[in-house]
Amino acid sequence: MTFEHDVVVVGAGGSGLMAALYAREGGADVGVVSKLHPLRSHTGAAQGGIAASLGNEEEDHWLWHAFDTVKGSDYVGDQDAIEALCKDAPRTIVELEHYGVPFSRNEEGTISQRRFGGHTRNFGEAPVKRSCHAADRTGHTILHTLYDQCTKQGVRFYDEFQVLDLIMTEDGECAGVVAYEILTGEIHTFHAKQVCFATGGYGRAFETTSNAHAGTGDGMGIMLRNGIPLEDMEFVQFHPTGLYRLGILITEGARGEGGILRNSDGERFMERYAPTVKDLAPRDLVSQCIYQEIREGRGVQGENYVHLDLTHLDNAILDKKLPEVTEFSRTYMGVDPKEEPIPVVPTCHYAMGGIPANEDGHVEMGERGEYVPGLYAVGECACVSIHGANRLGTNALLELVVMGRRTGIEMAKQVRQGKDYAPLPETPEDDTRTMLDDLLSNTRDEGEPIVNVRSELQETMMENVSVFRNDDTLSTALNDLQGLRKRAKNVVVDDKSKRFNTDLMDAVEVGFMVDYAEAIAGGARNRTESRGAHSREDYEERNDEDWLKHTLFHSDGNGNYEFDDKEVVITRFEPKERSY
Amino acid sequence: MAQTNALNWFLHRITGTFLIFMLITHFWVQHYDHQAASVTHEVVTEKNEMPDYPDEAKEGVRARLGPDAAATPYQVVMQRLADPVYAVLWKGFNILFLVVALHHGFYGLNNVMTDYIRAPMGRLIARTLSWTVALGLLIIGMYSVITAGW
Amino acid sequence: MAVDTKERPSAPQQTDASAEQEGRFQSYRIRTGMFAWMMHRLTGVGLVVYLIVHIWGLTALTDPETFNALIAKYHSPIFKVGEFALLVAVAYHAMNGLRLVLIDFLGWSPKQKKLFWTLGGVTAVIIAVGGWPSIYALGEWLLGPGSMPTLFL
Amino acid sequence: MAEMQLNIEIKRYNPEDDDGPHWESYEVPADPLDSALSLLLHVKWHIDGTLSLRKSCAHGICGSDAMQINGENKLACSVLVQDLVDGDGDTITYAPLPSAPVVKDLIIDQSRFFEKYREVKPWLITDGPAPEREREQSPEEHAMIEDATKCIMCGACTHACPSTWADPDYLGPAAMLKAYRYTFDSRDDGAEERLDVVDSPDGLWKCYTIFNCNEACPKDIDITRWLSALKRRAATSQASTKA
DSSP states (O other), X not given: OEEEEEEEEEOOSHHHHHHHHHHHHTTOOEEEEESSOGGGSGGGGXXXXXXXXXXXXXXXXXXXXXHHHHHHTTTOSOHHHHHHHHHHXXXXXXXXXXXXXXXXXXXXXXXXXXXXXXXXXXXXXXXXXXXXXXXXXXXXXXXXXXXXXXXXXXXXXXXXXXXXXXXXXXXXXXXXXXXXXXXXXXXXXXXXXXXXXXXXXXXXXXXXXXXXXXXXOHHHHHHHHTTOOEEOTTOEEEEEEEETTTOOBOOTHHHHTTOEEEOTTOOOTHHHHOTTXXXXXXXXXXXXXXXXXXXXXXXXXXXXXXXXXXXTSOHHHHHHHOHHHHHHIIIIIOOOTTTSOEEEEEEEEEESOBEEBOTTOEEESSSTTOEEEEEEEOGGGEEOSSSTTOOOTTHHHHHHHHHHHHHHHHHHHHHHTTOOOOOOOSOTTHHHHHHHHHHHHOOTTTOOBHHHHHHHHHHHHHHHSSSEEOHHHHHHHHHHHHHHHHHHHTOBOSOOOSTTOHHHHHXXXXXXXXXXXXXXXXXXXXXXXXXXXBEESSSOSOOHHHHSEEEEEEEOSSSOEEEEEEEOOOSSOOOOOOOO | OOOOOHHHHHHHHHHHHHHHHHHHXXXXXXXXXXXXXXXXXXXXXXXXXXXXXOHHHHHHHHHHHOTTOOOOHHHXXXXXXXXXXXXXXXXXXXXXXXXXXXXXXXXXXXXXXXXXXXXXXXXXXXXXXXXXXXXHHHHHHHHHXXXXXX | OOOOSSSOSSOOOOOHHHHHTTXXXXXXXXXXXXXXXXXXXXXXXHHHHHHHHHHHHHGGGGOHHHHXXXXXXXXXXXXXXXXXXXXXXXXXXXXXXXXXXXXXXXXXXXXXXXXXXXHHHHHHHHHHHHHHHHHHHHHHHHHOTTOSOOOOO | OOSEEEEEEEEEOOTTTOSSOEEXXXXXXXXXXXXXXXXXXXXXXXXXXXXXXXXXXXXXXXXXXXXXETTEEEEGGGSBGGGXXXXXXXXXXXXXXXXXXXXXXXXXOOHHHHHHHHHTOOSOOOOSOOOSSOOOOOHHXXXXXXXXXXXXXXXXXXXXXXXXXXXXXXXXXXXXXXXXXXXXXTTXXXXXHXXXXXXSTTTGGGOOOXXXXXXXXXXXXXXXXXXXXXXXXXXXXXXXXXX
């Protein structure tokens, strides 16, 4: 079946819904295609907050916010995009508030703000209260409010339709997407004037992750297979405080409210590494410090975790401002944070890299301005690059809503200005059909269970491509991935039915995983320096002379790839040493 | 169609609360009356035997109906209703009690029925039927109460 | 193009077996709230039936013979048992009703479990004290006069 | 490694092949701190790939995996083995949410659930133009709705409600909690519109304060409390319109 919409948004998290909502308000007819029901999207898991220089609690300025973001990115973020982000932030937050987001309030009745890692006043002087929040359910309330608004505005939702392919014309224009309706097993074509990818991150490519089971980065795999490069994939953020063994996130807000990291000696070790901001240093730094402590034998009880200590905080703070933290620790670890410290370990959290896009969402093939007509990317799957080599806490939600808004407005404008449908090729669904049929025809004789391939991929990525990397580990990972690529094509799908075949979708996702995992490991091996979240043991220093640039990863989808560069935009802030 | 049930919902709770107090009064006056042999001389009799009343009650009945009159329950009740103040209070109370109990009971019954009957027509029939029964009972009850002791 | 958020592109086919899942009654773990509700319904329906019988019985007020016969019947053992059951139903329904009123009118939902147990205790006392005459009378009848302790009486 | 072996019973049903729902058992290794979801994933990944369920975040915020576990509605990811069984060899039962059309195995068709959600106009309705900055709201006003904003729309409450079982058209706790959340938002002006919807024969008055919703809610929302508040609001607003 073929569906037609002015705008088709793929993915219904914060950025997808924001783009859909603003495109709809701009007069476009919008369809949102998502492999989950929109409310199941992972934006809902974002806890701590959303940054904006509202200045409700103390003096603040968008330029300070921009500086922090640039510095946080280790100077590889594009400063024009960062300026757009920080300038747009306050008005976007106010618009969200007008849509009904139930932000926590201060005594004046305005939006309450709190401290967060890496956010400072006056260009690094001291921590600043910049993070707007709804207790520790900020992402959840934003996601639900946006869904409510989209419902109101008449955005058409295609829930549980998994997009598997992009439809490109011979002239390189995007004509739509191909989607698999999970409920019925039917393959559909979505013909659109504008296609926007908002497919989220790929945390599930790593063994320990805070990401949802759905966070398999499908969009990035689809792009690679359609000849579109990925940018800066080597920058993978590990959040310092995931629950030990599970990876479930304990928000940075816990440290924002005064929580302290301690090693086996009970020492507040962050004082040694970042004397000014201590536990509120950026995530890349804190994660590396935790790993360092564990390596040097100061993991708690000889194990590979450290403690997040909240016992000295008022019970009222835990109950009012961090209820989810308390709940998670109790539910999953049997630990009451009021009584004892929480065992934590860095957990794969966020993809800084992704589909190259500009600040209005246009996907760019190579050089700046070289747009793919009709194709947009926004949110975690996109690399605008705001976060550069490391994202600051609360800037992710901000990117979702600011860039989602800008992209929605841009798409509606294009539609109003007469952008028309690109012609559909004759049989757009053929590749997808073949891929699915091949997977379904695999048998136990030549293939293996999906879980084997996925687990091995997650293990090798965790082992070799996580917080610390070197040429040996990265070569090992790339080698493993070569083998896994073949095996992923032969996985056996037990479920042969048409109806709600999640088994088949698992198999497809593993295939995508291999494709972009290669971009992560390959990019990391390629970048012979340490910058932000990318920490090479064999190249410990940042090297601005050779590496103050973005990586573009091109692949033919068969394990052959090459790299390309893209310059970094610098407007105000010249690169300097990054210390906290 | 104005389909609000807000008033009924509110009344259901008000009547329920009222009923608690009314029931206490009702029990006290009707069943635990010290003149009747309830509290002090609760008895189980064989079939169709009359309970024995205390002397006080017997005397009251004899004073009204002559020295040979038997103190049957009917006579005891009539003796009480002979007092005009008591009779008015008793009748007023019982009519109110009747109305409140019927509303509470039949609204509750309607709740149960509309839970399990989903077709609008079915609901309408059930509702009409049950309120008709309630109305019938109201008429019967009022007649009994008003004419009692005449 | 008309935009309709309500209709799915293709709704799942309802089969008989999937409808089976939708029984009016489900087997589900019974906790205090649901127990209270089930008993409330049961006693409520029972009391409506009793109310009908009782009001019908009032017509006897017009005729001495019928009335006396009726009262005599009330003193038979089976009616003593019924009387006790009536007390149980009324006491339970009244006390749980009070709980519902407190929850709905005063917003005492957070205290609902405490209320359940407290009012449950009160109900038990009401039943014990109020029902004692009936139990006493039944005991006397069953076991012979003077065999029951004369508590409260 | 695993500390015990458990017996897992799952109510399976694929309308494509099966005549009707049936129970199947699996032996699964488990730790006391494993979630009920991880046992299901063990079955799906290692024993039988045809087992179908929804899952996503796996820590109780996305609301995908609400189902009936040991006779009660729960989020599979948010309940631990140690809270379900006493020890080795015990049984855990999994069934789809009661009173919902089954798509396959543990997956229910939620279209009716979300239709009810849409019915209550679940969005902020405001009169007049928006101010330059945020609308002000005091912490006390915010506290009125905060508990209700925790709702993840998993459906555990609505499908735990005997009123829903008896009458699938009943709006149900989840939808009406949404109505509460917006009606009691100090920024909202749409109370009348929304009350018109919930004050109906299949609406608010079928809440008999049974508390199954509260017991089922994985976010511990005091749903009954807020629905009672909504009832009082609907009743007083009816009284004032009539007057």
